[in-house]
Amino acid sequence: MKIGQKLKEKRQQANLTQKQLADILHVSRQTISSWEVGRTYPDLDVLVAISELYSIPLDDLLKDDSTMVEDITKKVKKSERRKMLNIVLVFVLTLVSSFSLFFILKERQKTHTNDLGLSPSDLYYSTWEMNYDPTHEVNQSIISFDRNNVATYYRYGSAGSLTTSNNEVNNYNNLRIEVDNDKYIVTAHGYSQEYTRLSDTIIKDSNGLEYYKALSETSHDSLFWIADQFEDE
Known part of the structure; x- marks a missing residue:
């Protein structure tokens, strides 16, 4: 029946x-x-x-x-496939949401300002040129930051061209900047330095070298280009 x-x-x-x-x-x-x-x-x-x-x-x-x-067997199989698809979709949405939240929190950290008015965004996408060296060992120094990298240039001793052994140029990846009271804590792969803010345009590293904020928009790209040339040699 x-x-x-x-x-x-x-x-x-x-x-x-x-x-x-x-x-x-x-x-x-x-x-x-x-x-x-x-x-x-x-x-x-x-x-x-x-x-x-x-x-x-x-x-x-x-x-x-x-x-x-x-008919019931087909419906059960279809239901199981739907459940599996829902599980996959939930997993993907959770993963995307987690990455989005991580990115948002990371971006907020970059713009967070402490009680002394310091923010990591003060250094991101900026270039700083040496103003004073108390040891008189460095003739010229430039520090440049973008979103993920920091490039450094030092010229020691007497003046010379960028290809002399008296020059040191490096490019460090995975840049991270934090603030602690009046200091910027800068770390990257193979690089670590603390900078004390003396004014809105003057900072000093842990070695006593003072830097002023450069206004040139091209100095950042130029310094990274120089660092790449040194790495290729």
């Missing part, structure tokens, strides 16, 4: 109209009619509710109706 015929028979044995059964199962009367004539099939959770309502095993409802069993 087909599932539709069984559903109709059990409903009539229970003295229920299609409308009464529809109200119990929270579906429309047309849905009950469609089940009983075999146009559509109930979902698995509805079949469980029907088996409990009529106090008959679920197997008895499904027995001898291979089409119904096949």
Whole structure:
């Protein structure tokens, strides 16, 4: 016997109209009619509710109706695929949200200003030229920062060209700048330095070298280009 015929028979044995059964199962009367004539099939959770309502095993409802069993199997597989897809989507959204939150927090750290008015953004995308060396060992020095790198140039002893052994040029990656009271804590791969702010345009490193903020917009790119040339030699 087909599932539709069984559903109709059990409903009539229970003295229920299609409308009464529809109200119990929270579906429309047309849905009950469609089940009983075999146009559509109930979902698995509805079949469980029907088996409990009529106090008959679920197997008895499904027995001898291979089409119904096949339909339920397809629905179960589709449901499992949907669940798996939902799990993957949730994982991807969580991952994207985590990276977005990390990026936002990182950007906020760069613009955070402490009680003394210092902010990491004071140094990002800036270039500083040496103003004074108490040791008189450095003739010229330039420190330049972008978003992720810091480049340094030192010229020692007597004046000379950029290709002499008296010049030292380096480029360090993975730049990180933090503030602590009146100091900028600068770290990068292979580089660590503390700069004390003396004014809005003057800073001093831990060796006593004082720097003033350069206004040239091209000095930053030029210094990084010089550093690349030294690395290639």
